[in-house]
Amino acid sequence: MQGYFVRIAPNEVSVSHPDAVRQLLHAQIAKGPWYAIMSLPDYRYVNQMSELDPKEHIRKQRNIASGYALSNIIQHEPHFDAILRLLTTRLNDFCESGQPVELDRWFTFFAFDAVGEVIFSKSFGFLEQGKDVRDAIANQRLLAPYATVMGHYCWFHNLTLGNPLLSRLGIQPSSHVFDTCIAAIDARKKNPAKRNDMMQKWIDTRAKYPDRMEEVEIFSTAVGTLGAGGDTVSATIQALFYLLIRHPRHMIRLQDELDAAHDRKELSPIVKYDEAQRLPFLQACVCRNTLPVVKVWF
Incomplete structure (x- = not known):
């Protein structure tokens, strides 16, 4: 892997330097x-x-x-x-x-x-x-x-x-x-x-x-x-509910957000993708907390 390190100082090398990244992208390593x-x-x-x-x-x-x-x-x-x-x-x-x-x-x-x-x-x-x-x-x-x-x-x-x-x-x-x-x-x-x-x-x-x-x-x-898709979707849903059950205050906050959006008539009986995108705390629960956990599992 020595060829993919870029020297950026007399005694320093980097694998995250843009030139190093370009070398890795074009290397097509099997x-x-x-x-x-x-x-x-x-x-x-x-x-x-x-x-x-x-x-x-x-x-x-x-x-x-x-x-x-x-x-x-x-x-x-x-x-x-x-x-x-x-x-x-x-x-x-x-x-x-x-x-x-x-x-x-x-x-x-x-x-x-x-x-x-x-x-x-x-x-x-x-x-x-x-x-x-x-x-x-x-x-x-x-x-x-x-x-x-x-x-x-x-x-x-x-x-x-x-x-x-x-x-x-x-x-x-x-x-x-x-x-x-x-x-x-x-x-x-x-x-x-x-x-x-x-x-x-x-x-x-x-x-x-x-x-x-x-x-x-x-x-x-x-x-x-x-x-791959079945396992990943299942793990994501399980992780989401596991974390919410373990942290009741976040469960309450999420429920409050859903209830408020429902009262404003912003949610369908089955919440649609674009409607869910407008729920910031739900997005935080899924994207910032659940998905990183799933990535570690997999």
């Missing part, structure tokens, strides 16, 4: 081999997270960028609202019955159903059924410690959980998630009435640049985004 384990469901499906070659990573990122655009995500708000209403109904049922509720489970159910909607307009039914369907989420949590260790032994992973034979047989821990992705992609190809979700953005990119984007990238990106 990722470590550990990231290869992020290819899901098996080693054939290399996504933007598992791609080690910096040039290929840039190409893949350029192909899928349109799906992640905020303008594309925002248009799915009505579908998020339906999932939020279902979550509210489930939590109200617990309140009326007086039974304890495992918020982490229900927040995770919501997160994966919501991410499923934005990727390919199809939730997994976790909230509707009120359970972890085929233990897909539980199995995915077990994959985290597995990946932590086996990422250093990818050759062994490719013989076991990363083996294409297991994905063909559908006996991997997250086979339900993969099966749902495959079914959604197949249904999309046959359905002329399509929604402009992430999947459609990637299909359109593939149609426009067939020489730049392979079809297998659509599936690998969908699965990778689902796993």
Whole structure:
């Protein structure tokens, strides 16, 4: 790494100096081999997270960028609202019955159903059924410690959980998630009435640049985004409520802000993105406190 240090004084070097940063940006340093384990469901499906070659990573990122655009995500708000209403109904049922509720489970159910909607307009039914369907989420949590260790032994992973034979047989821990992705992609190809979700953005990119984007990238990106997005959304919601419960005065202040905005008729029954943007204390709770905690976790 000596070539990326910039001497700024006779006995001083810097890695944060603008010249050093420019050298690092143009260096295109390859990722470590550990990231290869992020290819899901098996080693054939290399996504933007598992791609080690910096040039290929840039190409893949350029192909899928349109799906992640905020303008594309925002248009799915009505579908998020339906999932939020279902979550509210489930939590109200617990309140009326007086039974304890495992918020982490229900927040995770919501997160994966919501991410499923934005990727390919199809939730997994976790909230509707009120359970972890085929233990897909539980199995995915077990994959985290597995990946932590086996990422250093990818050759062994490719013989076991990363083996294409297991994905063909559908006996991997997250086979339900993969099966749902495959079914959604197949249904999309046959359905002329399509929604402009992430999947459609990637299909359109593939149609426009067939020489730049392979079809297998659509599936690998969908699965990778689902796993990363579901966990991150769930962790963010859990962290937010955990911190608020641990600090009641902040919970009260946030409730007061929400009540005041409601009295001014500035909030919809299900708060919209642009309405939430005008709530400064809510934004402080999410952006300045919760998200930094989640980044440390991940």
